[in-house]
Amino acid sequence: MRGWILAIIITVALVLQTTVIPFLSPLGLIPDFILLLTLSYGLLKGPFFGVSVGFTSGFIMDFASGDGVLGVNALAKMVAGLLCGLMEKNVFKDNLLVPAIAAFVLTLIHDLILFLVLFALGWQLRFLYHFLRYTLPLSLYHALLAPLVYYCVYRLERYLLLRKSA
Amino acid sequence: MWQTLFQKRLLIFLGLAFLLITWAIFLTSSGERKGEVLPEWITKGILRPFQGIVGSVSRSFVETWQTLNHLGALHRENYELKTEITRLEMENKRLRMLAQENARLRQALNFRDRSHLELLPAEVIAHSPHHWTRTLTIDKGSRHGLRRNMAVITPDGLAGRILSISSNRAEVLLINDGRDGNKISGILERTRDLVYISGAGGYCIVTPSDIGVTLRPGDRILTAESSLVFPPNLTIGVIVDVKRSGAGQKGEALLKPAVASSRLEELFVVLRPLSQPETRRSP
Numbered sequence: 001m002r003g004w005i006l007a008i009i010i011t012v013a014l015v016l017q018t019t020v021i022p023f024l025s026p027l028g029l030i031p032d033f034i035l036l037l038t039l040s041y042g043l044l045k046g047p048f049f050g051v052s053v054g055f056t057s058g059f060i061m062d063f064a065s066g067d068g069v070l071g072v073n074a075l076a077k078m079v080a081g082l083l084c085g086l087m088e089k090n091v092f093k094d095n096l097l098v099p100a101i102a103a104f105v106l107t108l109i110h111d112l113i114l115f116l117v118l119f120a121l122g123w124q125l126r127f128l129y130h131f132l133r134y135t136l137p138l139s140l141y142h143a144l145l146a147p148l149v150y151y152c153v154y155r156l157e158r159y160l161l162l163r164k165s166a
Numbered sequence: 167m168w169q170t171l172f173q174k175r176l177l178i179f180l181g182l183a184f185l186l187i188t189w190a191i192f193l194t195s196s197g198e199r200k201g202e203v204l205p206e207w208i209t210k211g212i213l214r215p216f217q218g219i220v221g222s223v224s225r226s227f228v229e230t231w232q233t234l235n236h237l238g239a240l241h242r243e244n245y246e247l248k249t250e251i252t253r254l255e256m257e258n259k260r261l262r263m264l265a266q267e268n269a270r271l272r273q274a275l276n277f278r279d280r281s282h283l284e285l286l287p288a289e290v291i292a293h294s295p296h297h298w299t300r301t302l303t304i305d306k307g308s309r310h311g312l313r314r315n316m317a318v319i320t321p322d323g324l325a326g327r328i329l330s331i332s333s334n335r336a337e338v339l340l341i342n343d344g345r346d347g348n349k350i351s352g353i354l355e356r357t358r359d360l361v362y363i364s365g366a367g368g369y370c371i372v373t374p375s376d377i378g379v380t381l382r383p384g385d386r387i388l389t390a391e392s393s394l395v396f397p398p399n400l401t402i403g404v405i406v407d408v409k410r411s412g413a414g415q416k417g418e419a420l421l422k423p424a425v426a427s428s429r430l431e432e433l434f435v436v437l438r439p440l441s442q443p444e445t446r447r448s449p
Contacts, residue, residue, distance in 0.1 A: 122346035
């Protein structure tokens with residue numbers, strides 16, 4: 001049941017991310033809802049769930065995003081999911097500041113991984129330009145959006161838990 | 167104790183194996199692939215109908231909203247446009263005469279006619295979901311006569327080329343995508359000097375072909391006559407910043423592409439590539 005719901009959520013996030021959101025985003029920044037979902041699941045359910053959601057959704061994103069490098073999003077999101085999952089035991093799950101801070105830090109790490117992999121593969125990317133133009137503003141943007149996504153995932157997980165126990 | 171050590175070693179081994187496999191996938195998929203792999207084809211096939219519906223609904227919503235917002239301004243604009251049409255009709259007549267004269271002269275000199283491009287309009291159904299790649303998915307594919315490397319343009323200038331293709335959709339690689347090999351040649355409009363343009367993720371880098379070529383902010387770069395893929399004299403972009411270089415170095419400049427990739431909705435695919443032999447007109 002959870003798997004199907006997650007598949008639907010990932011599909012909806014990807015469709016929105018590739019159609020509507022590029023037109024609505026300020027400064028050409030496209031928020032990465034897949035990363036925010038991974039982060040939320042990692043914080044709520046631990047490293048195994050964080051890694052699984054990050055890896056699977058990252059690969060789906062790679063397959064959907066045109067002729068990019070396959071697996072690069074899977075790796076970056078898997079690491080993000082793992083790091084969030086490792087924090088699971090040490091954070092208050094009700095505190096919405098936690099996903100905001102985690103989103104800020106993990107967007108930096110996520111983009112750094114992507115940059116390093118693409119740079120190693122010969123892509124023409126300038127670190128400082130990308131960091132100042134995209135990564136830093138996107139980290140702030142994600143920090144604002146993450147509590148909302150986290151709250152939705154939190155409510156959904158609680159609902160699924162109650163349904164299961166009923 | 168031995169069991170813990172074994173488990174740790176197993177974890178390290180699995181981690182290394184995973185990284186090796188991932189790196190192998192990166193390496194094999196980083197170049198230009200001729201076609202999509204099966205999971206890619208399936209994922210895009212599943213997403214495409216949803217992207218089409220959501221895209222068209224959101225577009226019509228935005229258009230309706232914009233129309234309602236600008237109703238007053240539209241009346242004024244309508245009047246101004248009618249005046250402009252009259253002026254342009256006169257201009258058009260003059261240009262048609264010049265075109266006829268030009269055609270006669272070209273015919274006399276046995277020049278090839280390159281101004282006629284066969285264009286296929288296409289609608290953008292999806293943008294790349296992050297800022298690292300600059301690709302678009304369009305609603306036309308091999309069924310509509312599209313082939314790899316066909317040029318994709320807009321009224322503003324050059325957008326990119328067809329990267330991969332399936333029967334009813336195609337991926338467009340925009341000129342500002344940073345992947346290795348996304349390079350084109352162009353000419354500096356001011357001096358007609360040859361320059362090379364490479365995508366760098368969001369913007370482009372212009373490198374002169376020779377030390378003697380000077381680049382200035384505001385310079386327009388056009389597609390080169392010698393290009394086998396792109397029609398000539400299309401605007402690629404405008405130089406916004408020139409990096410100073412040392413003595414004996416060529417230097418480089420930042421180019422702002424003429425086509426704003428994030429807001430693209432419709433574009434045209436040049437169906438007739440210029441590398442194809444064209445029939446010469448008889449003198």
